[in-house]
Amino acid sequence: MDFTTKLHRLDLGSSFLSGSVVLDARKAALRPCLRAASNRIATQTIRGNTNIIKTSKFFDPEKEKSKIAARLSAVAVETPVAETMTKEDIESLFSNSSVHEFDNKRVNKQTNGASSVSSGVKLENVSKSYKGATVLKDVSWEVKKGEKVGLVGVNGAGKTTQLRIIAGHEEPDSGNVIKAKPNMKISFLSQEFEVCLSRTVREEFMSAFKDEMEISTKMEKVQKALESSINDLELMGRLLDEFDLLQRRAQAVDLDQLDAKISKLMPELGFSPEDSHRLVASFSSGWQMRMSLGKILLQDPDLLLLDEPTNHLDLDTIEWLEGYLKKQEVPMVIISHDRAFLDQLCTKIVETDMGVSRTFEGNYSQYVVSKDAWIEAQYAAWEKQQKEIEHTKDLISRLGAGANSGRASSAEKKLEKLQEEDLVEKPFQRKQIKIRFPERGRSGRFVVAIKNLEFGFEDKMLFNRANLTIEKGRENCHYWSKWMRKEYFAEIDNGFRKA
Numbered sequence: 253m254d255f256t257t258k259l260h261r262l263d264l265g266s267s268f269l270s271g272s273v274v275l276d277a278r279k280a281a282l283r284p285c286l287r288a289a290s291n292r293i294a295t296q297t298i299r300g301n302t303n304i305i306k307t308s309k310f311f312d313p314e315k316e317k318s319k320i321a322a323r324l325s326a327v328a329v330e331t332p333v334a335e336t337m338t339k340e341d342i343e344s345l346f347s348n349s350s351v352h353e354f355d356n357k358r359v360n361k362q363t364n365g366a367s368s369v370s371s372g373v374k375l376e377n378v379s380k381s382y383k384g385a386t387v388l389k390d391v392s393w394e395v396k397k398g399e400k401v402g403l404v405g406v407n408g409a410g411k412t413t414q415l416r417i418i419a420g421h422e423e424p425d426s427g428n429v430i431k432a433k434p435n436m437k438i439s440f441l442s443q444e445f446e447v448c449l450s451r452t453v454r455e456e457f458m459s460a461f462k463d464e465m466e467i468s469t470k471m472e473k474v475q476k477a478l479e480s481s482i483n484d485l486e487l488m489g490r491l492l493d494e495f496d497l498l499q500r501r502a503q504a505v506d507l508d509q510l511d512a513k514i515s516k517l518m519p520e521l522g523f524s525p526e527d528s529h530r531l532v533a534s535f536s537s538g539w540q541m542r543m544s545l546g547k548i549l550l551q552d553p554d555l556l557l558l559d560e561p562t563n564h565l566d567l568d569t570i571e572w573l574e575g576y577l578k579k580q581e582v583p584m585v586i587i588s589h590d591r592a593f594l595d596q597l598c599t600k601i602v603e604t605d606m607g608v609s610r611t612f613e614g615n616y617s618q619y620v621v622s623k624d625a626w627i628e629a630q631y632a633a634w635e636k637q638q639k640e641i642e643h644t645k646d647l648i649s650r651l652g653a654g655a656n657s658g659r660a661s662s663a664e665k666k667l668e669k670l671q672e673e674d675l676v677e678k679p680f681q682r683k684q685i686k687i688r689f690p691e692r693g694r695s696g697r698f699v700v701a702i703k704n705l706e707f708g709f710e711d712k713m714l715f716n717r718a719n720l721t722i723e724k725g726r727e728n729c730h731y732w733s734k735w736m737r738k739e740y741f742a743e744i745d746n747g748f749r750k751a
């Protein structure tokens with residue numbers, strides 16, 4: 253792009269720079285200067301960083317430079333910041349990639365989408381161990397367009413690990429995570445809502461567009477640098493290149509739409525227009541969760557991952573969240589120990605047990621029914637096979653060697669096949685016992701040491717780890733709140749009974 257075009261593109265009335273009063277004033281002041289400069293330098297071409305400068309015979313660069321400098325210095329008086337920019341400050345503004353590289357990257361990102369799944373994400377035979385302890389052995393499942401998948405399993409089964417693998421925060425040891433497109437936007441809502449208490453609500457929503465805000469801030473800085481670089485045509489050319497690059501990035505992220513998007517979303521989340529200027533700190537955790545969720549949705553994710561989103565929420569907010577998520581079309585994966593929540597939302601349940609995943613169609617209640625049926629069928633198949641194994645063993649010992657050795661050897665082969673290739677696994681059924689905690693002693697807390705124990709509440713398994721030590725003080729329920737809805741606390745705090 254030639255220098256003139258760049259100066260024209262630096263039409264400071266363009267809307268991507270809107271929103272700053274200081275900037276608006278500067279824009280107004282700078283516009284006539286740069287327009288005039290661009291007209292006068294009509295025959296001059298500066299190409300990027302190659303510093304090739306062509307001039308017409310009527311163009312006197314020195315004369316032009318001093319004229320532009322005179323005009324821009326008038327602006328600089330109004331904007332003292334420009335004068336304070338050091339050479340290092342200006343150099344730090346330049347991106348590593350050129351405009352062409354940026355364009356190429358965009359094209360690559362958009363076209364490099366070939367994948368064996370048409371929407372969402374698929375896990376194939378994923379395994380993961382930590383320090384030699386296997387958490388995931390063989391995990392395969394899929395979340396597709398229109399699906400809301402509930403991930404269930406006992407504490408420590410590896411549910412969060414799976415979300416972290418999908419989000420790219422962890423690498424699987426083996427297996428594949430196949431995404432519908434490589435640049436998929438995957439958003440994570442955890443139970444710890446990420447909000448900044450000292451921001452206003454609108455600022456908080458704007459912070460969802462961190463990259464975009466950075467572009468906006470950088471554009472402002474480049475503009476300031478331009479004002480102070482009028483004596484250096486080469487630098488000015490480079491700055492215009494940088495401005496061009498930023499402008500392309502701004503267009504790619506649709507900077508103009510941000511404000512409108514926030515204004516549309518706020519009432520959907522239950523915020524009034526007046527809330528815009530209130531501090532985040534003045535809202536309850538339920539409302540802060542709405543902000544967290546809103547920030548995620550503003551980014552138009554392709555997949556939403558939710559890890560225990562109902563923890564710390566009151567019942568009204570949980571119901572609101574259920575209704576709100578139900579309306580969202582984006583595919584999602586939800587980890588929750590809240591059965592009612594999963595019932596309301598899920599179209600599919602993936603259970604992880606002892607490192608292996610199993611998929612059940614339907615919501616949580618349907619999963620419980622299907623799982624019982626599966627256990628029954630599996631148990632019947634296992635029993636049948638055990639009988640067959642016993643019968644075959646018996647046959648082998650009766651046939652023995654000698655004349656029947658041929659039949660014995662084929663029975664041995666059959667036994668081998670039954671015990672290895674065709675082996676039906678005995679379904680694992682957890683035994684549960686209930687533990688209640690005693691009234692707090694004088695020390696304010698107590699320790700329960702549990703050896704070789706599994707225990708849970710109703711159908712929710714809490715621990716399947718042996719030799720577990722739990723410390724609990726009545727006022728300190730953080731350890732527990734990770735797994736349990738509030739209604740269980742009353743039961744736990746009521747008294748101790750070892751079943």
Ligand SMILES: Nc1ncnc2c1ncn2[C@@H]1O[C@H](COP(=O)(O)OP(=O)(O)OP(=O)(O)O)[C@@H](O)[C@H]1O
Pocket residue numbers: 382383387405406407408409410411412413414734735
């Ligand atoms: N970075 C890590 N280093 C070592 N061990 C880890 C790491 N991350 C997870 N683990 C272990 O892996 C196991 C599975 O953890 P994960 O958080 O995925 O389980 P979960 O099913 O989400 O449990 P919960 O319901 O308690 O959230 C746990 O025993 C945990 O201690």
